[in-house]
Amino acid sequence: MTPAFEALQKELKRLPGVGFRSAERMAIHLLLEKPEAAKRLSDAILSASERVRSCSTCGNVCEEERCSICEDVRREESGSLCVVEHVSDLMAIEKSGAYRGRYHVLHGKLSPINGVGPESLNLSGIAKRVKDEGVTEVILALPNDVEGEATCHYLTELVESDSVEVSRIGFGLPSGASVLYADSGTLKSALDARKRY
Amino acid sequence: MTPAFEALQKELKRLPGVGFRSAERMAIHLLLEKPEAAKRLSDAILSASERVRSCSTCGNVCEEERCSICEDVRREESGSLCVVEHVSDLMAIEKSGAYRGRYHVLHGKLSPINGVGPESLNLSGIAKRVKDEGVTEVILALPNDVEGEATCHYLTELVESDSVEVSRIGFGLPSGASVLYADSGTLKSALDARKRY
Ligand SMILES: [Zn+2]
Ligand SMILES: [Zn+2]
Numbered sequence: 001m002t003p004a005f006e007a008l009q010k011e012l013k014r015l016p017g018v019g020f021r022s023a024e025r026m027a028i029h030l031l032l033e034k035p036e037a038a039k040r041l042s043d044a045i046l047s048a049s050e051r052v053r054s055c056s057t058c059g060n061v062c063e064e065e066r067c068s069i070c071e072d073v074r075r076e077e078s079g080s081l082c083v084v085e086h087v088s089d090l091m092a093i094e095k096s097g098a099y100r101g102r103y104h105v106l107h108g109k110l111s112p113i114n115g116v117g118p119e120s121l122n123l124s125g126i127a128k129r130v131k132d133e134g135v136t137e138v139i140l141a142l143p144n145d146v147e148g149e150a151t152c153h154y155l156t157e158l159v160e161s162d163s164v165e166v167s168r169i170g171f172g173l174p175s176g177a178s179v180l181y182a183d184s185g186t187l188k189s190a191l192d193a194r195k196r197y
Numbered sequence: 198m199t200p201a202f203e204a205l206q207k208e209l210k211r212l213p214g215v216g217f218r219s220a221e222r223m224a225i226h227l228l229l230e231k232p233e234a235a236k237r238l239s240d241a242i243l244s245a246s247e248r249v250r251s252c253s254t255c256g257n258v259c260e261e262e263r264c265s266i267c268e269d270v271r272r273e274e275s276g277s278l279c280v281v282e283h284v285s286d287l288m289a290i291e292k293s294g295a296y297r298g299r300y301h302v303l304h305g306k307l308s309p310i311n312g313v314g315p316e317s318l319n320l321s322g323i324a325k326r327v328k329d330e331g332v333t334e335v336i337l338a339l340p341n342d343v344e345g346e347a348t349c350h351y352l353t354e355l356v357e358s359d360s361v362e363v364s365r366i367g368f369g370l371p372s373g374a375s376v377l378y379a380d381s382g383t384l385k386s387a388l389d390a391r392k393r394y
Contacts (some may be wrong), residue, residue, distance in 0.1 A: 001264070031246060049228060
């Protein structure tokens, strides 16, 4: 409702998942309700911006040249390289404890309609990594949509060879979910991914 | 995943409506995906923190001593003072165009369990405002919960007189909503608020 308030609301609205109303709510929180939080948040943004960068090998967040996962030699033993769209996907897989190999973060997916070609993604080093790090399996943990599909095709052509298998994560009903409440796309994937019982 | 990353995520998570996952997503966005947005957001926070303050009369956001609503003499003509919990409530009512009187923002509601007494709210000036500004109706636009109820009782005792009527906004089924999908609390309010047809 004032110029500086609106400028802040506009910047907050650019954050992923933040709409007009939540940006307004956040601005009020920072300016009127918890003014001490405003300084802390702005300091945390500046300090993290200075320190955090993208791992030169995999694209994960790090404060050194390479991230702790790339520096961990035990991670190489599995021979697996898991390709994800975003660092948040990497973090989700790490938290699940279901995978202990290495990662490669694309920071996006191919989307010709939106002008996202291979050169806009973190793709340049991946073929070299597969060779140099003795990767035997590339696991594509990319979304189950048209753009994820296109990215999987592109990556398969890029890295597949006699010594490298390419696989894609399974799609279907989430753990604990009921068929009744699943959307049609999920049910289609679940049926397509059916296995002999 | 790095100390500076986690510090930023923690500050983002303090924003209203932001959980662990969305804070992580926001931090990745600011640090890796749109680094130019990080500087812009941090500047917007600092600049707004310096300029925006609480209106000394009503508690709305402003960059002067008093907000544009309190400075607008036509707003006084209606004789109405609308009491809201948060500035965002004021903004929502303004956007609806359904009210053209003045406001008083409490910045919270009474909650003895959480240690929120009258002294923690923007309550001190309200009785004086009602007298000085010739208010004839105080409209309580506070939430329909135990704390909203307690705050309404407190305010009524504070401002009601022979020349001042206190009213509370109506509760019931939202515009366009169906009885089928309304929760029990809403249905109870809607039934309690029934009118002869
Ligand atoms: Zn790395
Ligand atoms: Zn005001």
